[in-house]
Amino acid sequence: MFLELSNNIFHTAFNEWLNKDLPAVKYIIKSTLASLLSLSICMYFNLSMPQTSVFTVFIVMQPFSGPVFSKSFYRLIGTFIGTMMALVLVGAYAQDRVSFTLFFALWVGLCAAIGFMSRNFMAYGFVLSGYTISLVTMPIITDRIQDIFIYSMDRLSEVVIGLLCASIISEILFPEKLAKTLDNLKKGKLDLLINTFKDSENIFDFDKQSINYNKDILGDDALRVNSNFETSMNQTKKLYHKRLNSEFMHISTTYFSLKNVINNNKDNSFYMDSIKSAYNLLEECLNKYSDQPKVPENIKALITNLKQTKIEIIQKVQKDKKQIIDDFDLIHDYNSTTHLLIRMISELSEYCTTYINFLSDDKKIKELGNFSQNLKFSTHIDNVLISIIIARSIFTCLIIMIFWMLSGSQYASFTVMATVPTTLLLNTVPNPVGAVKGFLIGIIIALIITSIYNFYIIPMYVTDVFSFWIFLSPIFAFISLFMILPGKSLIGFGIIALFMNTSIYNHYNMNFISFMDISLATILGLLISGFSFILFDFVSSSWIELRIKKALLKQIDIIFKEKLALQRVKLESISFDLIQKYSILRKLDNKSNQMFFRWVISTIEIGKAVIYIRINSTLFLTNKPIQIHKILTLIRKYFDDKYLKEKKEQLKEIKQNIEEFEHIHLNSANDQILLKDIYLNFSIIYSIIKNREFLPIKGEI
Known part of the structure; x- marks a missing residue:
C-alpha cells in the first residue's frame, strides 16, 4: 500500500516536472546556446555591436518553433524597412537636426499606429520599423555620420545572425512544434464545450462564465497564424484549425446569447421550468460522452444522439408552447430561447463533424479552401485611440530628441535608444507604467551583475572565446529564466537592455564613469517613456x-x-x-x-x-x-x-x-x-x- 502510494506520488511529480519544468529547462538551454553562438559569429566577423545579435535572440526566442520563425520573419522585415528609412533620413537631413527630428518623430508615430492596428507578430514588425532608426543612427550621428551605410549594414547583419541562430537552434535542439499543441487545444475545446453544456448551472447561472473569448478564440487564432511558419503541419490541417476555431466562435456566441435571453425571464416559473426540462434532455445526452475518449467512433455516436435529442426537445417545447396564451413577450422569449437552444445543438453537431474530419485528416482541400475564404478574422479600428497612440509616440520622440540636441552629452543617444523602443513596445501592453517599473527592476539587478562582470570577471578571467562562453553562460541562462517565468519577462528585458549595452564589445574598454553614464542615460530613457504614458492617459x-x-x-x-x-x-x-x-x-x-x-x-x-x-x-x-x-x-x-x-x-x-x-x-x-x-x-x-x-x-x- 505504501509503495503504491509512493509510486503514485512519484508518477504525479514526474509528470508535473515533465509538462511544466522540463519545457522551461529546454527553453533556457536553447536561448543560452543561441545567444552564445550569435555572439561568437558576430565577433568572428568583427561586427561593431555584437550585443545587437544577442538581444535579437532573446527577443525572438520562444518555446515553440513556429513563433520563433514567425517573429523572426517580421523582425527581419521590420529591421530592413527601418534601416532603409534611417538611410533615407540621414541622407536627406544629416546636417539639419530639426528636420531629422521632425521626420523621425512622424515615422515613429506612423509605425506605432500601424502596429496597434495589426495582429500577432505583424504588429511587432511595424513597431521594430519605428525604433530601428534610433538604433541605427543615434550612436554615430554626432561624429561618424559618414559611416552610416557601413554601420547600418552591420546592424542588419547582426540582426540576421541573431535570427538565424535562434531559428536554427530552435529547430534542431529540442524542437517543439505548435502542431501538437494545436491538436491538443482542439481536443480540449471539444471537452470544454461538452463539459460546459452538460452542466445546466453554467447556462442558468447568469454570472457564471465558462468560456474566455480572448484565450479560447483570439489566442487560438494567434497560435494558428504562427503555425503557418512550421513545415510539419500540412495545409489541410491548417484549414481545419481555422474552420474549427470559427465554428467554436459561433457556438460560444449562441451560448452566451441563450444565457442573455434566459435571464430576461428568470422570474417566470413556467418559462424556467419548461426550458430547464428541455435542457435536461441535452444534459443527459452529453453526460454519456463527457468522460469518453474523443475518438471518431464516440463522436459519431454523440452526433447521432444530438440529432435525436434535438428532435425530442423540439417536440417538448412545441407541446409546452401551447400553454402560453396571449402573452406576446413570453411567447417571443420562448421562441427565441428554444431557437437558440436548437441552434446551439446544431452548431455543436457541426463542430463534431468537422472535428471527425480533422482527426481523419480528410483531404477535401478544395472545399476547405473555398470555405476558409469567409473565415478571415477582422480587427476593430478606433481612430481616437489610434490618435492618442500617435500623439504619445510623437510627443515622446520629440521630447527625447530635443533633450539629445540640447544636452550635448555623448551618452544622450543611449537615452534616445531606451525611450523610443520602450514607448513603441508598450503601446499595446495592459499596464505600461507597471511594465516600465519591471524594466527598472531589471536594470537595478543588471547594475549589480554588470558591475561584477565589467570590473572583475571579464578583465581577470576572460582571455579567449571559450572562457567568454564559460562566464557568459550563467548570466544568459539567468536572463532566459526571467524570460520564461510568467510575469517576469519585463525584468529580463531590463537586464538585457543594460548588460548588453555595457558589457559585450569586441574590444573591452570600460571604465566606471562611462558605465554609470550609460546606465543613468538608459534609466532616464525608461522614466521618460513611463512619464509619457502617465501624461497621455486620457482613458477612463x-x-x-x-x-x-x-x-x-x-x-x-x-x-x-x-x-x-x-x-x-x-x-x-x-x-x-x-x-x-x-x-x-x-x-x-x-x-x-x-x-x-x-x-x-x-x-x-x-x-x-x-x-x-x-x-x-x-x-x-x-x-x-x-x-x-x-x-x-x-x-x-x-x-x-x-x-x-x-x-x-x-x-x-x-x-x-x-x-x-x-x-x-x-x-x-x-x-x-x-x-x-x-x-x-x-x-x-x-x-x-x-x-x-x-x-x-x-x-x-
Whole structure:
C-alpha cells in the first residue's frame, strides 16, 4: 500500500516536472546556446555591436518553433524597412537636426499606429520599423555620420545572425512544434464545450462564465497564424484549425446569447421550468460522452444522439408552447430561447463533424479552401485611440530628441535608444507604467551583475572565446529564466537592455564613469517613456463606455446598410477584437467588463438576425411583404442616437408590427417557410432589445 502510494506520488511529480519544468529547462538551454553562438559569429566577423545579435535572440526566442520563425520573419522585415528609412533620413537631413527630428518623430508615430492596428507578430514588425532608426543612427550621428551605410549594414547583419541562430537552434535542439499543441487545444475545446453544456448551472447561472473569448478564440487564432511558419503541419490541417476555431466562435456566441435571453425571464416559473426540462434532455445526452475518449467512433455516436435529442426537445417545447396564451413577450422569449437552444445543438453537431474530419485528416482541400475564404478574422479600428497612440509616440520622440540636441552629452543617444523602443513596445501592453517599473527592476539587478562582470570577471578571467562562453553562460541562462517565468519577462528585458549595452564589445574598454553614464542615460530613457504614458492617459471607464457604444452602434448601422457579403465571422471577430483592444487599457472593473461583454453579444446576435432576414428577403418567389422593410427600419431607428427620448414608443411600435407580421400568409410553401424563419429572427431581435441593460444605446431606461 505504501509503495503504491509512493509510486503514485512519484508518477504525479514526474509528470508535473515533465509538462511544466522540463519545457522551461529546454527553453533556457536553447536561448543560452543561441545567444552564445550569435555572439561568437558576430565577433568572428568583427561586427561593431555584437550585443545587437544577442538581444535579437532573446527577443525572438520562444518555446515553440513556429513563433520563433514567425517573429523572426517580421523582425527581419521590420529591421530592413527601418534601416532603409534611417538611410533615407540621414541622407536627406544629416546636417539639419530639426528636420531629422521632425521626420523621425512622424515615422515613429506612423509605425506605432500601424502596429496597434495589426495582429500577432505583424504588429511587432511595424513597431521594430519605428525604433530601428534610433538604433541605427543615434550612436554615430554626432561624429561618424559618414559611416552610416557601413554601420547600418552591420546592424542588419547582426540582426540576421541573431535570427538565424535562434531559428536554427530552435529547430534542431529540442524542437517543439505548435502542431501538437494545436491538436491538443482542439481536443480540449471539444471537452470544454461538452463539459460546459452538460452542466445546466453554467447556462442558468447568469454570472457564471465558462468560456474566455480572448484565450479560447483570439489566442487560438494567434497560435494558428504562427503555425503557418512550421513545415510539419500540412495545409489541410491548417484549414481545419481555422474552420474549427470559427465554428467554436459561433457556438460560444449562441451560448452566451441563450444565457442573455434566459435571464430576461428568470422570474417566470413556467418559462424556467419548461426550458430547464428541455435542457435536461441535452444534459443527459452529453453526460454519456463527457468522460469518453474523443475518438471518431464516440463522436459519431454523440452526433447521432444530438440529432435525436434535438428532435425530442423540439417536440417538448412545441407541446409546452401551447400553454402560453396571449402573452406576446413570453411567447417571443420562448421562441427565441428554444431557437437558440436548437441552434446551439446544431452548431455543436457541426463542430463534431468537422472535428471527425480533422482527426481523419480528410483531404477535401478544395472545399476547405473555398470555405476558409469567409473565415478571415477582422480587427476593430478606433481612430481616437489610434490618435492618442500617435500623439504619445510623437510627443515622446520629440521630447527625447530635443533633450539629445540640447544636452550635448555623448551618452544622450543611449537615452534616445531606451525611450523610443520602450514607448513603441508598450503601446499595446495592459499596464505600461507597471511594465516600465519591471524594466527598472531589471536594470537595478543588471547594475549589480554588470558591475561584477565589467570590473572583475571579464578583465581577470576572460582571455579567449571559450572562457567568454564559460562566464557568459550563467548570466544568459539567468536572463532566459526571467524570460520564461510568467510575469517576469519585463525584468529580463531590463537586464538585457543594460548588460548588453555595457558589457559585450569586441574590444573591452570600460571604465566606471562611462558605465554609470550609460546606465543613468538608459534609466532616464525608461522614466521618460513611463512619464509619457502617465501624461497621455486620457482613458477612463466612462470614455471607454462611450467608445464601445459608438463602435457597436456603428456596427449595427453597417449591418443594415452594407451588402450581404458581410459575413458572420467578420461580425463576430470585429466585436471580439474590440473587447481585446479595450481590455488592455485596464480601466474597467469586472462589472463594467461583464456589461460591455453583454453589449457585444447582443450586438452580434442582432446583427446575425438582421443578416438572415435580409438574405431570406431576397429568396421570395413573389414580392416580399413590405412589413419586413418597415420593421427593419424601425429596429435601425431604435439604435439611432437621434431619438433618445422615444425608446418606449419605438419598442411598442416594433412590437405592433411584429404582431401584424405574424398573421401574414403567402400561397407559396417556399415563401411561407421564409416568413416563418424571418418571424423567428424578429422574435430574437425583440427579445434582446426589450432588455435595455444588454444594449449599447442611450436614452431613457
